[in-house]
Amino acid sequence: MPDPDPSGPLRPLERVGVSNSQYSQYWQYGTYEAYDPAYPPAYAYDVHSAQTLAYGVPGAYEDTYRPAYEAAQVPEPPLPRQVGSAAGEEVPAPAARAGTRAGTGRRRRAARRRRARPMELPDGSMRRLLPQALVVAFLAGGTTAFVAKDKAIELNVDGKPRTLHTFADDVTELLAQENVDVGAHDVVAPAPGSAIRSGDEIVVQYGRPVRLTIDGHRREVWTTADTVQEALEEMGVRAQGAYLSAARSRHIGRAGLSLDVRTERSVTVMADGHARTVRTNAATVQEVVEQAGVLLHGEDTTSVPADSFPRDGQTVTVLRVTGSKEVREEEIPFKVQREDDPGLFKGTEVVDRVGQPGLRRITYSLRIVNGVRQKPRLAGTEVVREPQPQVVKVGTKPLPTSVRGADDLNWKGLAACESGGRPHAVDPSGTYGGLYQLESRTWQSLGGTGRPEDASPAEQTARAKKLYVRRGASPWPHCGARLHG
Known part of the structure; x- marks a missing residue:
């Protein structure tokens, strides 16, 4: 049969004794030149409409080849799998693949020309392969982006580390995904909003309130330390030789704690003419005095209150008291x-x-x-x-305006002579008193109450006038003449 013109129309040929792998090889290597009539190339007929007959069916075709294993009946080792062969396909024996020397040479030259130019595919095959290639490219790109967004992060929350995978872009988004709430006193490193990359470590330290009393001064502070010792170091508190109300290794929970710290101080105690300096973290002066080996007896006391807080460098004097x-x-x-x-x-x-x-x-x-x-x-x-x-008793009775027969006398002169003009004058014997030195019985007989020296000057004068009306100037034997002078 003459060689077909590769540029002309192809006619379907009857498939005679050619396996699927052999057709694939003809198509793969593009044998468009001379061919063996026993092994026509795949392009010589329509593979979708050709009838495929099983090997060994009587009358189907003339069997021109008998495998060597049927003649010799000698077992051979299995052949290595060839590239592109499918499972269950028959592998052609060397005699079946052999052709004329000229055909073999033309096929080799055609293979070299094929490698020198791009493989030519029918238009229909190209249209079927393009969408599949696009789908494969899209899936490959999505997978690459998916892998690129995934990050392996180590998250350490309050001393508890764990490794996780996340698609978060920054620290804030990561903490929100992990339900980690942070407050104003919490520390986050890197800071919230910082971008994260695979392999980063995010550390969150919660703030804890500490009610701290140092040497009697109280204040409230926040710390991210986990233990009392770390908190003291963070706040710069000198703990050497200090008294602590809690153990240094005690864990500080998120609820915080109260901590009393008394630092070591130097205090001098003066007692009985001797000075004693002690290093102490005592809470009261009384304790310092006892640590100095000084005993207080009876009413003994100190120069500062015994229950006061001792200060660094302070001098306390012991006062020995007897009384x-x-x-x-x-x-x-x-x-x-x-x-x-x-x-x-x-x-x-x-x-x-x-x-x-x-x-x-x-x-x-x-x-x-x-x-x-x-x-x-x-x-x-x-x-x-x-x-x-x-x-x-205080009098309220109105005074008489006059005493007839005595108003015109010199009562001022009589008073000056008898008492020196003093209403409350009393003689040395205590018998006579007042301006006119009247006796108490005489005074009371005139209507007076009490003693005359206790009455007012006006009342004394009024009652003296009544006495003159009764007895004349005789009650005043030495000074009575003054009444008419």
Whole structure:
């Protein structure tokens, strides 16, 4: 059969004794030149409409080849799998692949020309392969982007690390995905909003409130430390030799804790003429004195309150106190109560009841401190007797305007002679009193109350005039002549 023209129309040929792999080889290597009539190339017929007959069917075709294993019946090792062969396909024997020497040479030259130019495919095959290639490219690109967005991150939250995969772009998004809430006192590194990459480590340290009292000064602070020791170091507190209300290794929970710190201080104690300096973290001066080996007896005390907080560099003096008590009695003055009396002339006051002073007992503490006598200190008071008030009658009766027969006399001269013009004058014997030195019985016989020296000058003069009307100048034997002078 003559060679077909590769540029001309192809006619279908009957498939005779050619396996699927052989057709694939003809198509793959593009044998368009001379061919063996027993092995026509795949392009010589329509592969979709050709009838395929199984090998060994009687009358189907003339069998021109008998495998060597049927003649010799000698088993051979299996052949290696060839590239492109499918499972279950028959592998042609060497005799079946052999052709004429000329055909073999033309096929080799055609193969070299095929490698020298791009493979030519029918238009229909190209249209079928293009969408598949696009789908494969899209899937490959999506997978690459998916892998690129995934990040392996180590997240350490309050000392608890864990490794996770995330598609978050920054720290804030990652913490939100992991439900990690942070507050104003929490520390996040890197800072929120920072971009993250695969392999980064994100650290979150929660803030904890600490109610800290250092040497008596109280304040509240926030710390991200996990233990008391770390918190003290973070706050710069000198803990060497200090008293701590909590163990240094104690864990600080998110609820915080109260911590009392008393740093070590140097305090000097002066006692009995000797100075003792001690290093202490005591809470009171009393404890410092005891640590210095000084004992307090009786009323002994210190120069500062014993319950006060000792300061660094402070000097505390021990005061040796000896003393006694002294009791004194003091008089409590009485009060004066005044009562109106219409029977007395205006300006006249008469003591109706004499007041009695009370009595108070006062106890004083006498102390000698380090050999020096101190000013007595009031220790206590006790009322022994209550005072009794004094009652005074006050006259409200109007004074008489005149006494007939005595108004024109020189009563001022008589008063000057008798008492020196003093209304409250009393003679040395205590018998006579007032401006005119009247006796108490005489005064009361004239209508007076009490003693004359307690009455007003006007009342004394009015009652003296009444006495003159009754007895003349005889009650004043030495000064009576002054009435007419």
